[in-house]
Amino acid sequence: MARAKGSGLPELRATGGGRVRMEDVAAVAGVSVATVSRAFGKPDSVSPELRRRVLESAERLGFRPSVLAGSLASARARIVGVVVPSLLTSFFGMTLEALAGRLGPAGYQMMVGHHEYDLEREEALVAASLDWSPAAIVVTGATHSRATLSALARAECPVVEMWEISERPIDAAVGFSNREAGRAVARHLIAGGRRRLAFVGGAMARDLRAAARGQGFVEAALEAGLPEPRVEVLEERSSTAGGIAAFARLMDADEPPEAIAFSNDFLALGALFEAQRRGVRIPEDVALAGYGDLEFAANSTPTLTTVRPPHRAIGTAVADHLLRRFEDPGAGGEIIDLGFELVARASG
Amino acid sequence: MARAKGSGLPELRATGGGRVRMEDVAAVAGVSVATVSRAFGKPDSVSPELRRRVLESAERLGFRPSVLAGSLASARARIVGVVVPSLLTSFFGMTLEALAGRLGPAGYQMMVGHHEYDLEREEALVAASLDWSPAAIVVTGATHSRATLSALARAECPVVEMWEISERPIDAAVGFSNREAGRAVARHLIAGGRRRLAFVGGAMARDLRAAARGQGFVEAALEAGLPEPRVEVLEERSSTAGGIAAFARLMDADEPPEAIAFSNDFLALGALFEAQRRGVRIPEDVALAGYGDLEFAANSTPTLTTVRPPHRAIGTAVADHLLRRFEDPGAGGEIIDLGFELVARASG
DNA sequence: CTGAAAGCGCTAACAG
DNA sequence: CTGTTAGCGCTTTCAG
Numbered sequence: 001m002a003r004a005k006g007s008g009l010p011e012l013r014a015t016g017g018g019r020v021r022m023e024d025v026a027a028v029a030g031v032s033v034a035t036v037s038r039a040f041g042k043p044d045s046v047s048p049e050l051r052r053r054v055l056e057s058a059e060r061l062g063f064r065p066s067v068l069a070g071s072l073a074s075a076r077a078r079i080v081g082v083v084v085p086s087l088l089t090s091f092f093g094m095t096l097e098a099l100a101g102r103l104g105p106a107g108y109q110m111m112v113g114h115h116e117y118d119l120e121r122e123e124a125l126v127a128a129s130l131d132w133s134p135a136a137i138v139v140t141g142a143t144h145s146r147a148t149l150s151a152l153a154r155a156e157c158p159v160v161e162m163w164e165i166s167e168r169p170i171d172a173a174v175g176f177s178n179r180e181a182g183r184a185v186a187r188h189l190i191a192g193g194r195r196r197l198a199f200v201g202g203a204m205a206r207d208l209r210a211a212a213r214g215q216g217f218v219e220a221a222l223e224a225g226l227p228e229p230r231v232e233v234l235e236e237r238s239s240t241a242g243g244i245a246a247f248a249r250l251m252d253a254d255e256p257p258e259a260i261a262f263s264n265d266f267l268a269l270g271a272l273f274e275a276q277r278r279g280v281r282i283p284e285d286v287a288l289a290g291y292g293d294l295e296f297a298a299n300s301t302p303t304l305t306t307v308r309p310p311h312r313a314i315g316t317a318v319a320d321h322l323l324r325r326f327e328d329p330g331a332g333g334e335i336i337d338l339g340f341e342l343v344a345r346a347s348g
Numbered sequence: 349m350a351r352a353k354g355s356g357l358p359e360l361r362a363t364g365g366g367r368v369r370m371e372d373v374a375a376v377a378g379v380s381v382a383t384v385s386r387a388f389g390k391p392d393s394v395s396p397e398l399r400r401r402v403l404e405s406a407e408r409l410g411f412r413p414s415v416l417a418g419s420l421a422s423a424r425a426r427i428v429g430v431v432v433p434s435l436l437t438s439f440f441g442m443t444l445e446a447l448a449g450r451l452g453p454a455g456y457q458m459m460v461g462h463h464e465y466d467l468e469r470e471e472a473l474v475a476a477s478l479d480w481s482p483a484a485i486v487v488t489g490a491t492h493s494r495a496t497l498s499a500l501a502r503a504e505c506p507v508v509e510m511w512e513i514s515e516r517p518i519d520a521a522v523g524f525s526n527r528e529a530g531r532a533v534a535r536h537l538i539a540g541g542r543r544r545l546a547f548v549g550g551a552m553a554r555d556l557r558a559a560a561r562g563q564g565f566v567e568a569a570l571e572a573g574l575p576e577p578r579v580e581v582l583e584e585r586s587s588t589a590g591g592i593a594a595f596a597r598l599m600d601a602d603e604p605p606e607a608i609a610f611s612n613d614f615l616a617l618g619a620l621f622e623a624q625r626r627g628v629r630i631p632e633d634v635a636l637a638g639y640g641d642l643e644f645a646a647n648s649t650p651t652l653t654t655v656r657p658p659h660r661a662i663g664t665a666v667a668d669h670l671l672r673r674f675e676d677p678g679a680g681g682e683i684i685d686l687g688f689e690l691v692a693r694a695s696g
Numbered sequence: 697c698t699g700a701a702a703g704c705g706c707t708a709a710c711a712g
Numbered sequence: 713c714t715g716t717t718a719g720c721g722c723t724t725t726c727a728g
Binding site: 064065066067068069071072079086087088089090093096097100104109110111112113114124125127128129130131132133239240241266269273276277295296298299300301 | 414415416417419420445448459461462472475477480588617618625644647
């Protein structure tokens with residue numbers, strides 16, 4: 001039987017030596033490597049006494065399990081691949097923080113990639129993630145390239161699509177309906193008595209969720225019997241500069257709109273800046289609504305009406321869903337609609 | 349010698365089967381696994397003919413090397429651990445995007461962690477990163493806990509500290525002097541004729557770089573023979589709400605300042621909002637300066653004087669530095685001061 | 697330039 | 713509950 005050799009005192013590995021392996025811990029604790037492995041992996045399957053000895057020896061030796069070796073042997077890494085469109089947008093930042101906040105303590109690391117709304121880049125990121133045999137993979141949105149779709153379908157791990165809910169997700173989906181969010185904004189503006197509406201969308205050709213909000217907005221206006229809203233599409237996704245330009249174009253038209261909805265709070269902020277410069281009164285002359293409920297929306301002059309997406313909730317829900325499935329591999333995907341909130345403030 | 353068995357046509361692995369391994373590729377290409385490994389790892393060490401055959405066979409079989417196995421065998425994973433204070437701040441978002449933009453194409457994945465300016469959490473994140481035998485590790489700032497420091501010092505990979513340059517970095521440092529940035533803002537305001545200065549710092553107890561800017565600001569004022577600037581410390585790091593509160597406190601004092609510098613553009617934006625509500629004229633009544641040069645700073649009413657840190661440049665410089673060291677393991681750390689830029693605009 | 701063989705450090709049956 | 717024994721899929725000497 002394996003045991004510490006030599007004197008009664010199991011020797012401490014010289015600090016200068018190579019890495020401390022399970023074998024070393026096993027020797028010091030007087031058990032087999034299998035027991036050490038179990039003591040770390042499934043503590044309940046080891047007697048309290050041995051567990052104590054193992055943990056103590058490990059501590060003494062400063063043992064850190066090699067996650068690489070463990071992952072290879074078990075064919076599963078404690079990594080969650082997360083693919084988002086951007087790392088600049090605080091929306092995804094919130095989601096990532098919430099995700100990491102739950103995944104980290106559970107021993108999972110995030111491997112993050114961003115693709116700037118480019119489906120080909122998403123494809124490459126998904127492939128790169130999959131190469132690590134991740135415990136799960138999380139992607140943003142419900143629209144993907146064929147190759148991404150098939151890679152994801154073949155993946156031997158949970159796959160969750162977030163920030164949008166589709167009727168038939170690849171596996172699981174956590175988000176809300178962007179289309180409904182667009183409709184809600186239109187209805188709110190209409191309820192405020194506005195009839196000539198406009199929608200300013202940032203990069204809607206690539207940001208399909210922004211496009212869905214725009215679509216919902218227009219739909220709701222038409223259903224209410226209003227003239228079709230003018231839609232301004234910008235190159236940038238979210239910038240005050242874009243908001244300024246769009247606002248200027250809209251207000252300089254023959255028939256300026258009575259209300260403008262933006263696909264992002266920063267766009268709306270730009271409009272606020274420009275309105276101030278032009279002496280256009282908000283909301284008297286024109287109502288403004290944003291999207292995101294970024295922190296400044298509650299404090300701007302005037303305060304900004306907007307839609308609050310469940311950014312953090314998405315992260316925690318995704319994490320909880322995954323953690324549940326890691327526990328119970330039998331569990332399958334689900335669709336979790338977290339909804340959104342229309343926050344009515346002074347601007348409209 | 350290993351060769352495809354059976355008919356002349358090397359068989360294609362059934363799509364339903366298990367994962368395609370190097371062994372399979374080797375068999376189809378009629379070479380040894382060592383050759384396949386080399387064909388992927390160091391193409392130049394394999395004859396063009398064999399390389400072609402290997403790559404073709406790999407392609408045919410849809411072979412994707414197991415990064416887990418490769419990492420274990422070579423004791424180095426193509427992962428770069430990146431530890432930032434926050435994923436919400438667009439500063440670090442820019443840096444991360446720039447980093448990933450160069451590291452990704454080179455085959456390295458980012459393992460990201462955030463600690464909210466908590467040194468203990470940073471410690472845990474660094475340890476977790478190190479467990480993966482990363483190719484490099486990147487941390488934010490120059491101040492770390494003792495344990496973090498020793499773990500980093502022991503790490504068998506390049507370590508770079510970013511966003512601040514210290515005289516004696518652990519290994520390499522890429523950033524700029526936050527203290528100098530603070531001094532530059534003070535000098536600018538003083539040059540504009542302001543004498544009663546104030547500094548509003550967000551969470552300076554934790555955000556040591558913001559604290560360094562505040563320190564530089566006060567120093568420069570004193571050196572110029574001005575009265576010591578009042579320093580307002582906020583709980584939050586960056587929020588318009590915090591800016592509003594601080595601005596209100598400062599302006600309601602017996603002797604309101606003639607110029608206020610904020611440790612963040614959002615703080616300054618809040619002040620802008622509040623000034624508008626109060627009818628305080630910027631910069632006539634009081635000059636305002638921010639930090640960050642966020643997109644809105646160039647478009648606000650009035651436009652915002654601020655400091656532009658080299659956010660993207662930090663990411664690309666870190667990536668380039670690392671890539672160089674991966675190529676040449678002999679290369680050592682260096683200190684790269686990217687500087688910053690004072691952007692003078694209408695607010696001050 | 698290429699092949700054979702020995703691991704990397706751990707997990708997972710399988711016995712006992 | 714614990715130990716033995718095979719690998720996980722690749723990289724890397726070491727020969728040739």
